[in-house]
Amino acid sequence: MLLEIEKLTTVFRTRRGVVRAVDNVTMSINKGEFVSIVGESGCGKSTLAHSVMRLIDPPGEISGGKITFDGVDLLSLSDEEMRKIRGSKIGMVFQNPMTSLDPLEKVGDQISETIMEHMDVTKKEAWQMAREMLEKVGLQPERVDSYPHQLSGGQRQRVMIAMAISLNPKLLIADEPTTALDVIVQEKIMDFLEDMKREGRAVMLITHDFALAAERSDRIAVMYAGWLVEMGDAETLTNDPLHPYTKGLIQSVPDVWMDKDIKPLPGFPPDLINPPEGCRFRPRCSNASEMCMKEPPEVEVDGRVVKCWLYG
Amino acid sequence: MLRVENLKKYFPVQKSALEVLLSRRRDFIRAVDGVSFEMKRGEVLSLVGESGCGKTTTGRIIVGLERPTGGKIYFKDKEITSLREEEQRKMRRYIQMVFQDPYASLNPRMKIGEHLVESLTIHGIAENEEAKEMAMSMLDRVGLPGEQFFTRMPYQLSGGQRQRVAIARAMILKPEFVVADEPVSMIDVSLRAAILDLLLSFRDEYNLSMLFITHDLSVARIVGDRIAVMYLGKIMEMGKTKEVIHEPKHPYTAALLSSVPSFVKKERKVEIIGDIANPIDIPSGCRYHPRCPFAREKCKKEEPELEGEEHSFACHFPLEGGF
Incomplete structure (x- = not known):
């Protein structure tokens, strides 16, 4: 197991109250596996991904649980030790590349600086590596001389991806990497993420697009209101969803190739400062019963984890 | 209307x-x-x-x-x-x-x-x-x-x-x-x-x-009821929704369709080359030709018109067969 998240809870202490953004989440990612959240x-x-990178700033805080990466307990590391892991062992790509690139520096400088920070190479060597990385992600190596704009x-x-993989990480976390992009560009970036997987790296993709996850992942984890409500093999989960939220979500999204009966999910996602009592999906669930006033257990059904009383 | x-x-x-x-x-x-x-x-x-x-x-x-x-x-x-x-x-x-x-x-x-x-x-x-x-x-x-x-x-x-x-x-x-x-x-x-x-x-x-x-x-x-597909300021293809989706004639429509995430596995994939052209400097002939895997000489010189009644498309060499 490459990454193991056990009973992880990340909270944000706001003036209105405490938000349990990630609430008691347990999941894992194997070496070379493509998992979508x-x-x-x-x-x-997103908070889950940032927690793994330990990039939660106050008023947020990881308040409980354990994250083990490649045998190392990440939450016990010093900031300095964690900084070394970030980038070299775990790479991360964010939704908005413009805010994470320095507008005043050439692309080559930015990539080679990352490389030099973690590896003992000369500037010339680092620039050469930067060129190779750009070529690898399908850009012309001459792009090292371009500015982000x-x-x-x-x-x-x-x-961003070139930078994230320049140090050969074992895990790449991509947080909505294509949300701001057109489908054609999205397709190319996703192809590339799949290539990474073929090289034996693990990929953790954060997305709101169920079809995208279904197309690309080995396993899918579905989150709702801070809970992991269902996780399992991508194909089985999308063809035969167990949790009423997973079912409802799949039924509510149109598909370009399918004639299907689109059914809107009723209601709204809850306010996490005042989540509904018991199951957090209860107010929107057509299967809700008396039982659901208590928090449902996480149960295993045919190799899948599902947090719902229907299976408890 | x-x-x-x-x-x-x-x-x-x-x-x-x-x-x-x-x-x-x-x-x-x-x-x-x-x-x-x-x-x-x-x-x-x-x-x-x-x-x-x-x-x-x-x-x-x-x-x-x-x-x-x-x-x-x-x-x-x-x-x-x-x-x-x-x-x-x-x-x-x-x-x-x-x-x-x-x-x-x-x-x-x-x-x-x-x-x-x-x-x-x-x-x-x-x-x-x-x-x-x-x-x-x-x-x-x-x-x-x-x-x-x-x-x-x-x-x-x-x-x-x-x-x-x-x-x-x-x-x-x-x-x-x-x-x-x-x-x-x-x-x-x-x-x-x-x-x-x-x-x-x-x-x-x-x-x-x-x-x-x-x-x-x-x-x-x-x-x-109908779809019109635009590229660089022009309509490339227009027709009844399902016809355009299942039998696209224009390579751009087909490339777009190939990239849409879907729960259904894709059987056919039409490529698209490079990045979108600059709208200040629109390519000669068919404006899609630099990105089109099927482009020929004619496409570089002559701009195709949007032609056809119910299902119209602007392409010299439209695709055959459906998705």
């Missing part, structure tokens, strides 16, 4:  | 003072570069394409938010681009728009209900108590009970709820034509279907025509 905005999927959104995102 | 003829919109490119002094040539971004189509009463046409293809600009010209550089728009057989301002304002009641960003389209200092009342007052449809009553029942109609929501402020509403307000504000005028510009792309996934349902319910109730602008072909599949 699917859910809507506010479900905690000279690149399109898709090209910038590829630069 | 609506006829658009050879619509054009060129935006001048901003230059520095020095550049202006040194050269006389002015560059233009050809955002919309000769677009023509017709829509019937009660029909929904999805206008699809990547960002920068000119789909939003086309919509904005139709509702009167931009002036076209060239071309004509006929609304119920009346040419509307050359109308005087006052006449345009009268016309606008019947042509409404729902915007993409529900956070930017509402006035943060105005109560929810006042948005609707204002709309009625401006167009001289109703005032005071009568307007308020109409607003209340329209809020009920879009799923935001008037009693509860009339006095709320925009910041108290979620994105999905705001988009319902924007729809209510447009629909309270009983328009005959609506331009919906990516109305669900900024909405939570689980709430999108409900918003689309709501929009389409007004189509049925008012028998209105709708130009539905989207980058998402899976959304286009469920909302549109």
Whole structure:
């Protein structure tokens, strides 16, 4: 097991109250596995990714649980030790590449600086590596001399990926990497993420797009209101979802190739400061019963984990 | 209902003072570069394409938010681009728009209900108590009970709820034509279907025509009777939704379809080369040829016209066989 997340809880202490953005989440990713975390905005999927990178700033805080990466307990590391892991062992790509690139520095400088920070190489060697990385993500190596504003959104995102993989990480976390991009560019970036997997790296993709996750992942984890509500093999989970939320979400999204009966999910996602009592999906669930006033257990059904009383 | 003829919109490119002094040539971004189509009463046409293809600009010209550089728009057989301002304002009641960003389209200092009342007052449809009553029942109609929501402020509403307000504000005028510009792309996934349902319910109730602008072909599949695919300011292919999706003739349409994420495994994949061209410097011949894997000599020289009756496409060598 490459990454093991056990009973992880990340909270944000706001003036209005405590938000349990990630609430008691347990999951794992194997070496060379492509896992997608699917859910809507506010479900905690991004917070989960940031928690793994230990990039949670106050008023947020990892308040419980354990994260083990490649045998190392990440939450016990010093900031300095964690900084070394970030980048070299775990790479991360964010949604908006423009905010994570320095507009005043050439792309080559930015990539080679990352390389030099973690590896004992000369500047010349680092630049050469930067060229190779750009070529690898499908850009011309001459792009090392470009400034971010000279690149399109898709090209910038590829630069981010080049930077993230320049140190040969074992795990790449991609947080909505293509949300701001057109489908054609998205397709190319996703192809590239799949290549990474073929090289034996693990990929953790955070997305709100169920079809995208279904197309690309080995396994899918579905999050709702801070909970992991279902996780399992991508194909089985999408063809035969167990949790009423997974079912409802799949039924509510249109598909370009399918004639299907689109059924809107009723209601809204809950306010996490005042989540509904018992199951957090209860107010929107057509299967809700008396039982659901208590928090449902996480049970295993045919190799899948599902947090619902229907299976408890 | 609506006829658009050879619509054009060129935006001048901003230059520095020095550049202006040194050269006389002015560059233009050809955002919309000769677009023509017709829509019937009660029909929904999805206008699809990547960002920068000119789909939003086309919509904005139709509702009167931009002036076209060239071309004509006929609304119920009346040419509307050359109308005087006052006449345009009268016309606008019947042509409404729902915007993409529900956070930017509402006035943060105005109560929810006042948005609707204002709309009625401006167009001289109703005032005071009568307007308020109409607003209340329209809020009920879009799923935001008037009693509860009339006095709320925009910041108290979620994105999905705001988009319902924007729809209510447009629909309270009983328009005959609506331009919906990516109305669900900024909405939570689980709430999108409900918003689309709501929009389409007004189509049925008012028998209105709708130009539905989207980058998402899976959304286009469920909302549109027809699809028009735009690339660099021009329509490349247009036809009945399912025909275009299952039997695309234009390689660009096919490439777009190949990239849409789907629960169904793809059987056929049509490639696309490189990145989108610069709209200041549109390629010669077929503007898609530098990206087209099937391009031949002819495509570099001659620009294909959009031809065909029910299913039209602008391509010298259209694809055969379906998806």
